[in-house]
Amino acid sequence: MMIHNPEIASLFNRYAILLDIDRANSFRVRAYRNAARTIENLPRDVGEMLAAGEDLSELPGIGKDLAHKIAAIVETGHFAELDDIEHRIPAALADLADVPGLGPKRVKQLYESLKIKSLADLAQAARAGKLRTLGGFGPKLEQTILKAAESRVGGEQRIRLAAAEQIAEPLVAYLKALRGVSKVIVAGSYRRRRETVGDLDILATAPTGAKAIDAFVRYDEVGSVLSRGTTRATVKLKSGLQVDLRVVKEESYGAALVYFTGSKAHNIALRLKGIKRRLKINEYGVFRKERWIAGRSEKEVYAEIGLPCIEPELRENNGEIEAAQSGTLPRLVTLEKIRGDLHTHTDASDGSGSIEDMARAAVARGYEYLAISDHAKHVGITHGLDARRLARQIAQIDRRNAGHRDLLLLKSAEVDILPDGKLSLDNAVLADLDLVIAAVHTGFTLNSETQTDRLIRAMDNPYVNIIAHPTGRLIGEREAYAVDMARLMQAAKERGVHLEVNGQPSRLDLSDTHCRMAKAMGLKLALATDAHNPESLGYMRYALDQARRGWIEAKDVLNTRRWPQLKKLLRR
Numbered sequence: 001m002m003i004h005n006p007e008i009a010s011l012f013n014r015y016a017i018l019l020d021i022d023r024a025n026s027f028r029v030r031a032y033r034n035a036a037r038t039i040e041n042l043p044r045d046v047g048e049m050l051a052a053g054e055d056l057s058e059l060p061g062i063g064k065d066l067a068h069k070i071a072a073i074v075e076t077g078h079f080a081e082l083d084d085i086e087h088r089i090p091a092a093l094a095d096l097a098d099v100p101g102l103g104p105k106r107v108k109q110l111y112e113s114l115k116i117k118s119l120a121d122l123a124q125a126a127r128a129g130k131l132r133t134l135g136g137f138g139p140k141l142e143q144t145i146l147k148a149a150e151s152r153v154g155g156e157q158r159i160r161l162a163a164a165e166q167i168a169e170p171l172v173a174y175l176k177a178l179r180g181v182s183k184v185i186v187a188g189s190y191r192r193r194r195e196t197v198g199d200l201d202i203l204a205t206a207p208t209g210a211k212a213i214d215a216f217v218r219y220d221e222v223g224s225v226l227s228r229g230t231t232r233a234t235v236k237l238k239s240g241l242q243v244d245l246r247v248v249k250e251e252s253y254g255a256a257l258v259y260f261t262g263s264k265a266h267n268i269a270l271r272l273k274g275i276k277r278r279l280k281i282n283e284y285g286v287f288r289k290e291r292w293i294a295g296r297s298e299k300e301v302y303a304e305i306g307l308p309c310i311e312p313e314l315r316e317n318n319g320e321i322e323a324a325q326s327g328t329l330p331r332l333v334t335l336e337k338i339r340g341d342l343h344t345h346t347d348a349s350d351g352s353g354s355i356e357d358m359a360r361a362a363v364a365r366g367y368e369y370l371a372i373s374d375h376a377k378h379v380g381i382t383h384g385l386d387a388r389r390l391a392r393q394i395a396q397i398d399r400r401n402a403g404h405r406d407l408l409l410l411k412s413a414e415v416d417i418l419p420d421g422k423l424s425l426d427n428a429v430l431a432d433l434d435l436v437i438a439a440v441h442t443g444f445t446l447n448s449e450t451q452t453d454r455l456i457r458a459m460d461n462p463y464v465n466i467i468a469h470p471t472g473r474l475i476g477e478r479e480a481y482a483v484d485m486a487r488l489m490q491a492a493k494e495r496g497v498h499l500e501v502n503g504q505p506s507r508l509d510l511s512d513t514h515c516r517m518a519k520a521m522g523l524k525l526a527l528a529t530d531a532h533n534p535e536s537l538g539y540m541r542y543a544l545d546q547a548r549r550g551w552i553e554a555k556d557v558l559n560t561r562r563w564p565q566l567k568k569l570l571r572r
């Protein structure tokens with residue numbers, strides 16, 4: 001079984017939580033958390049890196065010992081230490097630690113005093129009013145916990161888009177290599193680039209399905225086969241992800257692709273338009289009476305109902321069909337239009353590449369500029385730059401800019417927004433920067449009004465240009481902090497401040513719907529990766545995905561401009 005980065009990261013995270021519950025020393029707990037974060041953020045599979053003979057202990061937060069452990073996990077598919085600890089304490093305790101209101105200490109307390117071992121136990125105890133009897137718990141916390149526990153017990157499992165890619169890509173390559181199979185494509189929410197996917201819907205073309213289906217169910221990572229026929233099969237992979245495969249003939253490819261890309265709501269709307277023209281549209285084609293008239297390509301299918309082909313990211317029945325009808329579909333922004341990255345880190349703060357490493361990677365991507373935006377010093381931020389170190393970095397950037405014409409480095413910093421809305425660097429220092437990024441990294445629990453006021457106060461500072469990851473959510477891990485997005489956007493607009501679409505796979509913040517809202521308010525967005533190493537500049541496409549889902553065009557994006565125009569847009 002091939003094991004991928006997201007799974008290794010999740011093994012380490014799980015282990016860290018159980019260690020913490022087991023009261024191991026906090027240094028070890030942190031070491032595993034950091035390692036998980038490093039692995040999660042790697043743009044390449046560790047399995048691949050090991051196969052290429054690379055030394056994992058050179059990665060930040062990974063020492064010799066952890067490198068050995070990762071190698072063993074890749075080789076065996078098991079993490080022996082995790083198995084050990086799960087013999088000592090119930091494994092399901094790890095699912096409890098990230099329930100809002102709980103942490104390792106409280107989980108341990110619940111286990112010891114009420115024998116709570118799982119989410120189901122937790123929900124039951126909360127419902128019976130048993131939690132409020134414990135020290136440190138009250139009726140209000142009990143309610144919060146009950147709500148969270150209930151939503152998790154029955155909740156469907158969705159995985160992040162980037163994690164789905166790591167699983168889908170080798171499977172697609174495997175299917176493509178089969179004899180007789182020509183096209184292979186992942187449809188469904190994956191192709192629409194939703195931030196998370198429930199399952200993978202793979203479409204393949206072949207003269208007959210049987211051989212492809214046969215090979216599919218024998219794929220190395222298949223855990224169980226849920227159903228199988230001659231043209232379709234559904235399996236559950238060992239990673240837990242479900243995959244549907246459909247095999248169709250070439251002439252049905254376009255119709256099947258429209259059908260399986262969805263969304264369901266979009267399909268239904270298309271079918272209704274078809275019915276008005278006395279056409280039947282299904283996964284095999286477009287039919288008049290019983291006669292097949294189209295279906296080879298998506299374009300053909302849309303053309304039969306008088307529409308131009310609609311980009312997959314728009315197919316949510318959110319007005320795209322009407323826009324296609326009236327010729328007002330947006331021309332969605334593409335990667336080729338992006339001229340630079342507006343949020344990156346170096347080894348001066350918590351990144352792992354030097355300024356030169358980052359610059360070269362930006363040049364390789366064909367960028368014209370790159371913002372170096374290391375963290376400013378603040379509690380909770382490791383290696384943040386103080387005014388003196390930032391001044392040194394500014395001088396270093398000036399020197400490189402003077403000596404190179406390949407790329408313009410922008411002098412930037414990611415400054416913390418303090419609880420009162422002040423910033424963690426003085427204006428005298430901010431005045432020397434090309435681009436000031438402000439972000440919330442603490443105080444996630446403020447109420448919406450206070451949090452919104454805090455962010456607006458930060459934007460009152462005339463040096464602030466961009467609010468990074470404006471909601472602070474971490475997909476599947478942490479809810480957004482409470483904030484009045486309409487008021488925040490209005491205030492940004494009035495002040496000439498811009499909002500970021502952060503492309504870190506765990507963030508995607510602003511989200512698709514927030515992008516669309518920003519566009520409706522006339523805001524411009526900064527598409528950025530928040531890269532902490534040179535390869536993560538590649539996360540730009542994830543920022544693009546969500547922007548495109550939000551109907552964003554090149555003109556709505558700051559960093560589709562050349563620097564002189566961008567500089568004007570940044571002026572407040």
Ligand code: DGT
Pocket residue numbers: 187188189190194196197198199200201259260261262263264267268
């Ligand atoms: P997911 O998997 O929850 O992330 O979302 P999808 O959109 O991938 O949904 P999924 O996997 O249930 O189905 C894949 C596509 O198949 C869906 O986007 C549209 C199509 N589809 C599924 N069920 C129906 C249906 O009942 N009617 C129509 N017209 N299309 C359907």
Ligand code: CA
Pocket residue numbers: 188189190197198199200201
């Ligand atoms: Ca799906």
Ligand code: CA
Pocket residue numbers: 188199200201244
């Ligand atoms: Ca499906």
